[in-house]
Structure formats: C-alpha cells, structure tokens
Amino acid sequence: MKIGIIGPAMAGKTTLFSLLTGGTAGGKGTVPQASARVPDQRIDLLSEIFKPRKITFATVEFADFPALGSGCEIAGETANRLKACDALTIVVRAHGDPTVPWPDEPLTPDTSFTNFLNEMVLSDLCQVEALLARNKDKRRSQEETHLLEACQSLLEETKPISSLGWLPEQEQILHNYALLSSRPVLVAVNLDEEQLLNKDFEGRSALVDACAAAGYPLIEFSGRLETEICRMDKKEQSAFLAEYGLEESGITRLVTAAYKLLGLCSFFTVGEDEVRAWTVQAGITAKKAAGKIHSDLERGFIRAEVIAYDEFMALGGSLKTARDQGKLRIEGKDYPVRDGDILNIRFNV
Numbered sequence: 097m098k099i100g101i102i103g104p105a106m107a108g109k110t111t112l113f114s115l116l117t118g119g120t121a122g123g124k125g126t127v128p129q130a131s132a133r134v135p136d137q138r139i140d141l142l143s144e145i146f147k148p149r150k151i152t153f154a155t156v157e158f159a160d161f162p163a164l165g166s167g168c169e170i171a172g173e174t175a176n177r178l179k180a181c182d183a184l185t186i187v188v189r190a191h192g193d194p195t196v197p198w199p200d201e202p203l204t205p206d207t208s209f210t211n212f213l214n215e216m217v218l219s220d221l222c223q224v225e226a227l228l229a230r231n232k233d234k235r236r237s238q239e240e241t242h243l244l245e246a247c248q249s250l251l252e253e254t255k256p257i258s259s260l261g262w263l264p265e266q267e268q269i270l271h272n273y274a275l276l277s278s279r280p281v282l283v284a285v286n287l288d289e290e291q292l293l294n295k296d297f298e299g300r301s302a303l304v305d306a307c308a309a310a311g312y313p314l315i316e317f318s319g320r321l322e323t324e325i326c327r328m329d330k331k332e333q334s335a336f337l338a339e340y341g342l343e344e345s346g347i348t349r350l351v352t353a354a355y356k357l358l359g360l361c362s363f364f365t366v367g368e369d370e371v372r373a374w375t376v377q378a379g380i381t382a383k384k385a386a387g388k389i390h391s392d393l394e395r396g397f398i399r400a401e402v403i404a405y406d407e408f409m410a411l412g413g414s415l416k417t418a419r420d421q422g423k424l425r426i427e428g429k430d431y432p433v434r435d436g437d438i439l440n441i442r443f444n445v
C-alpha cells in the first residue's frame with residue numbers, strides 16, 4: 097500500500113516524509129519512497145508481556161512527490177506516478193514563517209487545496225470524456241457507460257469520484273480506469289506552534305468546509321514541532337503534547353488516519369520469537385490472512401486459534417489462561433479476521 101505525498105512547493109512535504117519514514121529528499125524530479133511504521137500501543141504492550149527477540153510493527157509506504165508546477169497541472173509522468181498510489185496526502189501550508197520563502201505568491205491553505213482538487217478533477221474529467229467519446233467501444237457494457245456518466249456529472253460539480261459511495265463491482269471498474277479522484281485522500285495542514293495552540297489559522301473555516309465537501313479527513317500538524325517531538329523520549333513527548341491539548345503526535349494521527357482510509361487493519365502473532373502486526377484489508381478471511389504470514393500456512397490451513405486483543409489483556413495477558421478458560425476460539429478458513437485479533441494458525445503441509 098502506497099501513499100503519495102503531494103502539494104505546492106515549500107508546504108512541508110519532504111519534512112513530513114522524513115518524519116514519517118526517516119527518508120530524505122530525492123534529486124530533482126525523483127520520487128523517493130520509504131516505509132513508515134504504523135504506531136500501535138497494542139504491540140508495545142504485547143511486547144512487554146512476551147519479551148520477544150523481535151518486534152515488528154505494521155508499515156505503510158509513502159512517496160514524496162516533487163511540487164506540482166504553478167498551474168499544478170497533473171499530466172504525463174506525474175499523473176502516471178500518482179495513479180500508482182493507493183491514496184494521496186495533500187500537504188498545504190498555513191504557517192507564515194518569513195524565513196521559509198514561497199516560490200511564487202503566498203497561498204492560503206484553502207486555495208492550495210482547491211487548486212489541487214480542481215486539477216485532479218480536471219485530469220479525471222478529461223479522461224472520462226475521452227472514454228465516453230469513444231462510443232464505438234463495443235466492449236463497454238451499458239452499466240459501465242452509466243457509471244462513466246455518473247462520474248462525469250460529479251466531476252463537473254468539482255466533486256471527487258470518491259465522494260459518492262459505489263458498489264463493489266463499480267469500485268472495481270473505477271479501479272481499472274485508475275481515475276485519480278477515486279483514490280482516498282487525506283489533507284494535512286502545516287501550522288506553526290501558535291496556530292496549533294489556538295486551533296486557528298487564516299482560511300481555516302474555508303479549508304474545513306472544502307475538505308468536508310470533498311469527503312476528505314483533515315489533519316492539523318506542525319512540521320517544526322513534530323521534528324522537535326521526534327527527538328524526545330516517550331515521557332517528554334506526552335508532557336509536551338499535553339501542553340498543546342493533544343494526546344498523540346501529528347505523525348501518529350496521520351499514519352493512523354491513512355491506515356484507516358485504506359481500509360486496513362492489523363492482526364497479531366505473538367511469541368518469544370516475535371511479536372508482530374500484520375497488515376490486511378478489514379474483513380479478510382482467516383485462510384487468506386494466514387497466507388500473509390507464509391504461503392504454506394494458507395495452503396495447509398487447518399484452523400486458526402483466535403482471541404481478541406482486549407479479551408487477551410482482560411485475562412491478564414496469558415495464552416495459558418485463555419486456553420484453560422476456553423477463551424481461545426477455534427475458527428475455520430472463512431472466519432473474517434478483525435482488527436486486533438491475535439492469531440495462531442494450525443496448518444499441515
């Protein structure tokens with residue numbers, strides 16, 4: 097799963113990318129990629145119990161896109177690279193630090209966002225209209241034509257395709273067309289300390305409204321502050337965040353939101369060797385989930401022993417107690433795995 101970070105120049109894209117992944121800026125025109133750990137307190141607590149030799153968190157991939165040009169036109173290679181992403185994070189800038197120059201005119205965060213949304217919608221509209229114009233295309237079903245027309249009407253109102261709920265089979269068709277605005281999008285606004293503290297900045301209500309109209313979650317963070325937080329230990333971090341009335345850092349909030357946006361969840365495997373979070377699409381079957389661990393486990397799947405994380409903790413964090421009390425459920429191959437399930441796969445190959 098890959099999330100593209102995009103937005104105007106000097107908005108804080110590379111700062112965010114580095115905070116998320118530890119990666120650094122690439123050369124001109126390149127799109128560096130790196131994985132970000134998905135923070136999960138449950139993994140921390142499970143690790144305290146099992147004291148494993150290895151701890152593995154879930155990860156998601158981020159890609160740091162170069163700024164789009166002043167007209168922020170989405171075309172050619174950039175469009176193709178963006179389409180290869182499963183989701184996008186648009187970074188816009190609200191802080192007015194005079195030591196950080198704007199490449200052109202300063203832009204309010206809502207203008208930056210609307211510019212980008214317009215370009216994305218326009219790029220899709222061109223594609224949809226070109227597809228519809230090919231009415232000779234005999235391979236296209238009537239349903240597909242209707243779907244494209246529905247997209248066209250939405251896009252003409254400057255609404256992203258993702259703003260409507262589609263049926264799974266429609267989602268599949270849209271996925272094949274690789275329309276940009278069918279991707280889930282998260283908006284991240286980069287604030288200074290004072291704006292974060294006051295929970296206000298110029299253009300805030302316009303940005304909030306525009307994101308809500310598009311159906312995009314909005315995350316407020318401060319690139320500068322997050323950079324400081326990164327250097328602190330856990331205790332300092334909590335105290336520091338509390339001063340801002342926050343429970344979690346912007347980075348944690350952003351990764352968590354992105355994970356959810358992609359429809360992902362985590363199941364866990366535990367033991368002395370490793371405590372590990374595995375990333376799956378919510379609702380995946382136990383057999384398919386086993387295949388994430390190893391193809392042998394899927395092939396030779398017999399059953400899964402399952403206990404929900406919360407229940408496990410309520411039983412004092414002991415697998416023995418869980419087993420003795422009959423709380424370790426035995427589930428078959430079609431069991432839909434839930435976020436926080438602790439799984440032990442029994443298999444035979």
Ligand SMILES: Nc1nc2c(ncn2[C@@H]2O[C@H](COP(=O)(O)OP(=O)(O)O)[C@@H](O)[C@H]2O)c(=O)[nH]1
Nearest residue numbers: 105106107108109110111193196287318319320
């Ligand atoms: N004052 C301030 N400067 C920031 C903040 N976030 C990033 N910057 C600075 O803004 C400049 C541009 O950031 P960068 O992440 O490279 O922007 P990009 O062009 O969108 O990739 C850099 O000098 C950063 O140090 C912030 O929250 N506050």
Ligand SMILES: [Mg+2]
Nearest residue numbers: 109110121162
């Ligand atoms: Mg950059």
